[in-house]
Amino acid sequence: MKCPKCKTTDLKKPDYNSPWFCEACGGMWLINNDNSCFPNTVTATMNEHLSEDSHDKKTGICPSGHGLMIRAKVDIDEPFYLERCTACGGIWFDKGEWQRIGENNLAQNLNDIWSLSWQRAQGKAKNRESFLKTNQALLGEHIFQSIMALTEKLKDHPEKERAIALLQQEIL
Ligand SMILES: [Zn+2]
Ligand SMILES: [Zn+2]
Structure with a gap:
């Protein structure tokens, strides 16, 4: 499996219960929402610092080969984006992002964050669309x-x- 951000680096799994990691960028690939390994078994140093902004802004390809992942905004103090593959449910964390999730006690509610953010975005787009359609018809x-x-x-x-x-x- 290749890192979705570095593209050529292979993801590594330090041990059986650990998520997959990219040694080059410090990103983490969490499959099946297995947050039992989240975040304690992971060495803190690996994810100590936030990733470069450029990595958070890029949308990556699912490491398991399912094409482009979909971003979801984590709306906390300094918002950032998580990416999820809709096919396998894997979630990509850029360096430092899982730690912020942990610090904000969001680890147990990963699915909620994701679906809330997604629904909000979807709802907004839908509302705007129907608002425009109504006006178009009337004007x-x-x-x-x-x-x-x-x-x-x-x-x-x-x-x-x-x-x-x-x-x-x-x-x-
Ligand atoms: Zn990487
Ligand atoms: Zn996938």
């Missing part, structure tokens, strides 16, 4: 598309509030 395609185009242009404009005020004043 008509032409106006809807013009507004969306304008929205896109104004999103990062420093004077966007002025633009909204102008629009409001001219219309009402």
Whole structure:
């Protein structure tokens, strides 16, 4: 099994009850949510420091060969992302992430974190989609598309509030 982040490094299992590790980046691969080995049997030094940000931002491929994993945000003080393979349920922790899970007493509720974060994200996307659809139907395609185009242009404009005020004043 290759490390999903380093790609060429083989994952190693120090002993039978241990999760798989990447010696190069300190990442950890937990299969079957076997958190009985979590986090005590693992030497703390291996995961002492947080991984480089770049590793947390990249989405990896399941080490067991199931393709791209799906990220879930762990919404704590300094949020980070866990990755899970939907096919085998394996969870990838970048260096230091499992320790933070442990420190925040989340180890026993890994599935919950994951499904909550996932559901929130899904719910948001769904709400937005149906909100847009309703407006599209009520306003008509032409106006809807013009507004969306304008929205896109104004999103990062420093004077966007002025633009909204102008629009409001001219219309009402
Ligand atoms: Zn690695
Ligand atoms: Zn998998």
